[in-house]
Amino acid sequence: MSLLSCSDIRFQYPGAENVLFDGLTFSIARPGFHALFGPSGIGKTTLAKIISGDIGPLSGQVEATGEAPCLYTYNRERLPGWSSVGRHIEKSTPMGRESLRDDLIRQFGLSSLMGMRFSTLSMGQCNRVNLLRYLLQDFGLLIMDESLANVDEATRQTILYKIKATFPASGFLYISHNVVEVARFCDQILVCRGVKKSPRIKCIEGQDHKKDQPLDEKRLEASMLEIMNAA
Amino acid sequence: MLPRRIYQFLIIYVLGIGLLFVIKLVLNLSDYVIPGPLSVWHTGREEWYRYAADVMDTFGVAVVGQVISIFMAVAVGVAGRKATWFGSFIKVAAYNVQAYPIVAIAPILFILLGDGFVTRLFIAAMICYFPLLLSVIGIMSEPVSDIEHFYRVTGRLRWQLEIKIRAFENLYKLTTVISGSATLAMAGTIVAEFIAANAGIGYSIRIALYQSDLSKILVALFVIGITLSIYQGFLEVLGKGVKKAWTGGGS
Numbered sequence: 156m157s158l159l160s161c162s163d164i165r166f167q168y169p170g171a172e173n174v175l176f177d178g179l180t181f182s183i184a185r186p187g188f189h190a191l192f193g194p195s196g197i198g199k200t201t202l203a204k205i206i207s208g209d210i211g212p213l214s215g216q217v218e219a220t221g222e223a224p225c226l227y228t229y230n231r232e233r234l235p236g237w238s239s240v241g242r243h244i245e246k247s248t249p250m251g252r253e254s255l256r257d258d259l260i261r262q263f264g265l266s267s268l269m270g271m272r273f274s275t276l277s278m279g280q281c282n283r284v285n286l287l288r289y290l291l292q293d294f295g296l297l298i299m300d301e302s303l304a305n306v307d308e309a310t311r312q313t314i315l316y317k318i319k320a321t322f323p324a325s326g327f328l329y330i331s332h333n334v335v336e337v338a339r340f341c342d343q344i345l346v347c348r349g350v351k352k353s354p355r356i357k358c359i360e361g362q363d364h365k366k367d368q369p370l371d372e373k374r375l376e377a378s379m380l381e382i383m384n385a386a
Numbered sequence: 387m388l389p390r391r392i393y394q395f396l397i398i399y400v401l402g403i404g405l406l407f408v409i410k411l412v413l414n415l416s417d418y419v420i421p422g423p424l425s426v427w428h429t430g431r432e433e434w435y436r437y438a439a440d441v442m443d444t445f446g447v448a449v450v451g452q453v454i455s456i457f458m459a460v461a462v463g464v465a466g467r468k469a470t471w472f473g474s475f476i477k478v479a480a481y482n483v484q485a486y487p488i489v490a491i492a493p494i495l496f497i498l499l500g501d502g503f504v505t506r507l508f509i510a511a512m513i514c515y516f517p518l519l520l521s522v523i524g525i526m527s528e529p530v531s532d533i534e535h536f537y538r539v540t541g542r543l544r545w546q547l548e549i550k551i552r553a554f555e556n557l558y559k560l561t562t563v564i565s566g567s568a569t570l571a572m573a574g575t576i577v578a579e580f581i582a583a584n585a586g587i588g589y590s591i592r593i594a595l596y597q598s599d600l601s602k603i604l605v606a607l608f609v610i611g612i613t614l615s616i617y618q619g620f621l622e623v624l625g626k627g628v629k630k631a632w633t634g635g636g637s
Contacts, residue, residue, distance in 0.1 A: 224539070237550075
């Protein structure tokens, strides 16, 4: 059975003239780091919310394997301001994951921010803190909606390599507009296409690059080209 | 903050009383209708202590009434925040009942409960309860999605946390509403005393009205205003202190 399987999804926002998805069917075969790519306003966030169960489709089925839940995180999430970032992360860490937490804090470059309040952080720092607390939870599939927006490229790369190395058995769906990034780091890239295109989602193989692996520049370029053509 | 409240009141009071003197001069009204500045000053010196004690009596009732109404509004607002049948019922009831002037039922309360402390307290509490309730329901029923999302999807969003998040995010609104409700509580108590009570500054104003003594009324208004300004300033300082302590000194 595949990690995620969506069949015949139909969705329309109340009051909207057009149907956003009609008969949308796709699947993600295996755990790993995958992407949802497409131009702004095409319905990536809506689809992510349908997959995570935040909103229900008018019809169709979303099936995910495993007991662990599907979590959806987005880049505008905030932590409450009444205590420090470190205290919040500490309180939201499940028992037995303290060493993972400390390791991720160090790898994400957040050690010096633990005593600060969330409202005093930069946008990139906010996004890293938010992503970190989700990674500490139980999940079968984590949908990261622009979760690394405003984070510099080098740090983003470190974080993506770290996630891939630490959670090889989990599923990730990374929503990003960065074609180089998704082509390089992701295994399967689900390209969301315009309403008039068929199929609405095209699946493209990415390079799924890992830290100690040589980068195949030609394959990367081919993936990027394929993604751009599909979109 | 506290001095600013007092300055604001003094400016409004001086402007108001100045306008009365201008009207007196322009229309050449007698001291019986609008007393002169000297008469007001003398009355002030004579009645200051008595009126201050009356205002303190009223103020005590208003503060207790306000505290009761805050607790009631928070309790009912928290219970009515959900989009359930009960929540909708509470909201509709609150909107409808607050549209009816509580002062209008004051005579019934005086008939049933007498003209003592309890009636004044009840009217004061009711007058500031409904506006407070509407604000609390509005704040508590508005989700703070950017913060609550994580706790909801990870199964950590208990009702206490939900309320804490919404109260924290709307702390400025809450402290402003509570500070503003002090005026309502004081007004409610004075109106209750004015209608039928046997104590408080409203009762003294009623006597002054029967004597057609505008000087006494102006002095009473001054004492009421200055007391309320100090109290509201104190509430604002308290609200700022709570916010500073809760946010760790941040904005």
